[in-house]
Amino acid sequence: MEKGVTMEITDRREFLKKAGVLGLGLLATGGIAGIAASCGKAEQAIQPIATVTAPPVTVTATPAAAAALPWPYKKLDAVAAAEAAYAGYSAGGCMYGAFEGIMSQLRATVGSPYDTIPTAFSKYGGGGISGWGTICGALNGIAAALYFPFAQSVANPIINEVYGWYGVTLLPDYTPAKPKFATCKQSVADSQLCHQSVTKWCLASGFKTTSAERGDRCAWLTAAVVKKTVDLMNLQADGAFKATFAVPASVTGCLSCHGKGGALENVHITNQTDCKECHTPLPSSHPPVK
Amino acid sequence: MEKGVTMEITDRREFLKKAGVLGLGLLATGGIAGIAASCGKAEQAIQPIATVTAPPVTVTATPAAAAALPWPYKKLDAVAAAEAAYAGYSAGGCMYGAFEGIMSQLRATVGSPYDTIPTAFSKYGGGGISGWGTICGALNGIAAALYFPFAQSVANPIINEVYGWYGVTLLPDYTPAKPKFATCKQSVADSQLCHQSVTKWCLASGFKTTSAERGDRCAWLTAAVVKKTVDLMNLQADGAFKATFAVPASVTGCLSCHGKGGALENVHITNQTDCKECHTPLPSSHPPVK
Numbered sequence: 001m002e003k004g005v006t007m008e009i010t011d012r013r014e015f016l017k018k019a020g021v022l023g024l025g026l027l028a029t030g031g032i033a034g035i036a037a038s039c040g041k042a043e044q045a046i047q048p049i050a051t052v053t054a055p056p057v058t059v060t061a062t063p064a065a066a067a068a069l070p071w072p073y074k075k076l077d078a079v080a081a082a083e084a085a086y087a088g089y090s091a092g093g094c095m096y097g098a099f100e101g102i103m104s105q106l107r108a109t110v111g112s113p114y115d116t117i118p119t120a121f122s123k124y125g126g127g128g129i130s131g132w133g134t135i136c137g138a139l140n141g142i143a144a145a146l147y148f149p150f151a152q153s154v155a156n157p158i159i160n161e162v163y164g165w166y167g168v169t170l171l172p173d174y175t176p177a178k179p180k181f182a183t184c185k186q187s188v189a190d191s192q193l194c195h196q197s198v199t200k201w202c203l204a205s206g207f208k209t210t211s212a213e214r215g216d217r218c219a220w221l222t223a224a225v226v227k228k229t230v231d232l233m234n235l236q237a238d239g240a241f242k243a244t245f246a247v248p249a250s251v252t253g254c255l256s257c258h259g260k261g262g263a264l265e266n267v268h269i270t271n272q273t274d275c276k277e278c279h280t281p282l283p284s285s286h287p288p289v290k
Numbered sequence: 291m292e293k294g295v296t297m298e299i300t301d302r303r304e305f306l307k308k309a310g311v312l313g314l315g316l317l318a319t320g321g322i323a324g325i326a327a328s329c330g331k332a333e334q335a336i337q338p339i340a341t342v343t344a345p346p347v348t349v350t351a352t353p354a355a356a357a358a359l360p361w362p363y364k365k366l367d368a369v370a371a372a373e374a375a376y377a378g379y380s381a382g383g384c385m386y387g388a389f390e391g392i393m394s395q396l397r398a399t400v401g402s403p404y405d406t407i408p409t410a411f412s413k414y415g416g417g418g419i420s421g422w423g424t425i426c427g428a429l430n431g432i433a434a435a436l437y438f439p440f441a442q443s444v445a446n447p448i449i450n451e452v453y454g455w456y457g458v459t460l461l462p463d464y465t466p467a468k469p470k471f472a473t474c475k476q477s478v479a480d481s482q483l484c485h486q487s488v489t490k491w492c493l494a495s496g497f498k499t500t501s502a503e504r505g506d507r508c509a510w511l512t513a514a515v516v517k518k519t520v521d522l523m524n525l526q527a528d529g530a531f532k533a534t535f536a537v538p539a540s541v542t543g544c545l546s547c548h549g550k551g552g553a554l555e556n557v558h559i560t561n562q563t564d565c566k567e568c569h570t571p572l573p574s575s576h577p578p579v580k
Binding site: 058059060061062063064065066067068069084087088091092096100103104107108112113114115116117118119120121122123124125127128129130131132133134135139140143144146147148152155156159160163192193194195198199202203208209210211214259260264265266267268269270271272278281 | 348349350351352353354355356357358359374377378381382386390393394397398402403404405406407408409410411412413414415417418419420421422423424425429430433434436437438442445446449450453482483484485488489492493498499500501504549550554555556557558559560561562568571
């Protein structure tokens, strides 16, 4: 579908020539590195000029042996996907649990070409990616999975719906069939980040982040996120999905200055649960919040 | 390699029976939902019990038609990968640029089975995933790509090295051969998040987040992240990769209480650039920082 987006790169001569025409005096001021350094702070490192001539490269969304996205979709069993997600968590962490939770059902229900994807690669997302506490792996996993059966224009509203729900809802709200621990405390993450989601749960439950209970909570949560996602995917397949997520008024208030069209436009977020989670208190120099 | 990690799930009868034996009085107090609710806050929603019986599911890291990971690796041209990343940014955003930047070179250098992956799926990561400003898409993309040629034990130290470098370095430090804009201001992100990385750059450069210059900065940055990653992948292939990333003392100070082995253990991060970016000022009740 997006096959054939290509760009050929030969060498840097054309750029240098063009820059020379513009009177930038590149060669006299340190070449390409000089350009970058000229607009930087005094302490900025001068960039070395790579002497390697880059060979022609081809960028393509659909390599030769891959079927073009999006792939077919048939309605899935959301409970089966959630159970696969819970099982997958133990086998490879949160992102793998979520990704494999959905992909396993696509393999079972649609079949090829879903069976060509080695879902194990998604294990990278555990602990907010290799322990960095960034995006919740369950949220990373469902977003990746959504781009296989759906075009971007269909997938993004579902991502927004799941991410918005995740930020404000008492979770987990799905109970696995055979959980390691019979109960799981619920908490609200106020965020889509692993670090914040886990910390909020530890504060609510009293369990430590290194406890087996916390691990099981993340497995429950992975199942809950997958259940929610597949429910929405099925609604989409029925033509019945309606986006309900709206950026909260507190966030649109911040973005009225910091976002698109605002006086500052320095914040690259279009969707968010809550700015105050990190930005409290605001500096005393900040004008009254709208 | 990890083929055959399976778990069969039949129905919930066994769990309910087991829970009944434990004397939890489930059926009298609201079934499985009652368990979850019983440990929650008063305002917690009662979870509905799904009446669907989940069919048996199979979780597997390597589906039938996929080659088991890791796949072969040959040293790549880091400049060619960076140029492909820069081109890829225009075609599909930051995560796609980074993922396709590396995968395109793996296809060109190793060939099959890398040509079976429709890299377009990685477009989901743009703008910190569908505009949510979470993980920088370039960082998401290189982490995903690293899990194809390398086992987790090899890939994670490279992820840590790139993420650590990204957090503290004036970037972008690679100049594309034919950039849209001839210069690009450098800035330090102090974070691995899209939101923070872009905001810091906007403050340093004076450009708005919605400007064409900001878009081009993210393309340069995607190229820089890929260049750094492939350099490290090649060192790994030569047996010469040495991890230099160490969690900063300011962070290990925080984790001495909040991390593993600390008094609280409520923070699920093992790697981080800086806690103070969000946690400033600390509440007045917080003891003196170590």
